[in-house]
Amino acid sequence: MRIDTVWRAEAGGELPALVWRPGLRKVISSGMLGGGIGTAGWVLNAQVPGGYSRMDPVAHLRELAERFGLDGPGVGLLTAAEVRAFRQGRDGGVSATATVGLRVPTWAASPEGRPDPVLAPTVPEQFRPGTINIVVSVPVALDDAALVNAVMTATEAKTQALLEAGYDCSGTASDAVCVAAGPRGAPEPFAGPRSVWGARIARAVHAAVLAGARDYTRRLEAGPSSP
Numbered sequence: 001m002r003i004d005t006v007w008r009a010e011a012g013g014e015l016p017a018l019v020w021r022p023g024l025r026k027v028i029s030s031g032m033l034g035g036g037i038g039t040a041g042w043v044l045n046a047q048v049p050g051g052y053s054r055m056d057p058v059a060h061l062r063e064l065a066e067r068f069g070l071d072g073p074g075v076g077l078l079t080a081a082e083v084r085a086f087r088q089g090r091d092g093g094v095s096a097t098a099t100v101g102l103r104v105p106t107w108a109a110s111p112e113g114r115p116d117p118v119l120a121p122t123v124p125e126q127f128r129p130g131t132i133n134i135v136v137s138v139p140v141a142l143d144d145a146a147l148v149n150a151v152m153t154a155t156e157a158k159t160q161a162l163l164e165a166g167y168d169c170s171g172t173a174s175d176a177v178c179v180a181a182g183p184r185g186a187p188e189p190f191a192g193p194r195s196v197w198g199a200r201i202a203r204a205v206h207a208a209v210l211a212g213a214r215d216y217t218r219r220l221e222a223g224p225s226s227p
Contacts, residue, residue: 001137017046028147029178033061033076042074047083079131089207093139096204100212104130105169130172136179143187150179150191153198157205165213
């Protein structure tokens with residue numbers, strides 16, 4: 001899917017967002033706007049300030065969609081990560097795009113009451129976001145069970161990539177994912193990591209998140225003067 005970068009004035013500055021317009025597709029998403037299984041004609045991944053405090057994120061995403069001329073059903077995601085630093089992976093017709101922020105690496109099954117470790121709390125604010133958003137495009141149709149399977153596969157691939165990048169975590173507490181299936185052929189029933197399309201999803205997501213995590217580390221170590 002083609003990605004456009006759009007801008008808006010907000011919070012005393014200019015903030016970017018990524019927009020996909022793939023045409024009407026069947027999607028599954030954990031996004032606050034357009035989440036669940038349904039249809040979507042666009043996906044929005046909007047960057048917000050590190051100290052984001054709005055209590056109406058769905059309304060905010062609808063405002064942004066209107067501002068950017070995104071009509072009809074769609075999926076909206078928010079992140080404090082630098083969206084212009086997105087990274088992509090491709091495999092066998094599948095594409096995955098990841099925006100990666102890792103300030104608060106998290107294990108999903110963490111003991112109750114134990115706070116997550118904060119990575120480098122003294123670094124500048126622009127390196128403090130802690131969200132990984134992943135958008136996956138698959139060229140073939142997927143049935144509902146395969147869509148759920150695709151989310152599982154993408155999540156497993158994300159965690160594999162983070163471990164390989166040197167992060168002791170399964171992700172962050174605010175990660176989101178969107179998988180958009182294509183119109184081609186009869187719906188595929190499987191998207192696990194050893195199925196044809198699941199394996200392609202896994203490799204594409206792994207490549208995107210691994211590149212994003214390594215880039216995040218590089219920028220973190222380089223400090224505020226890094227691009």
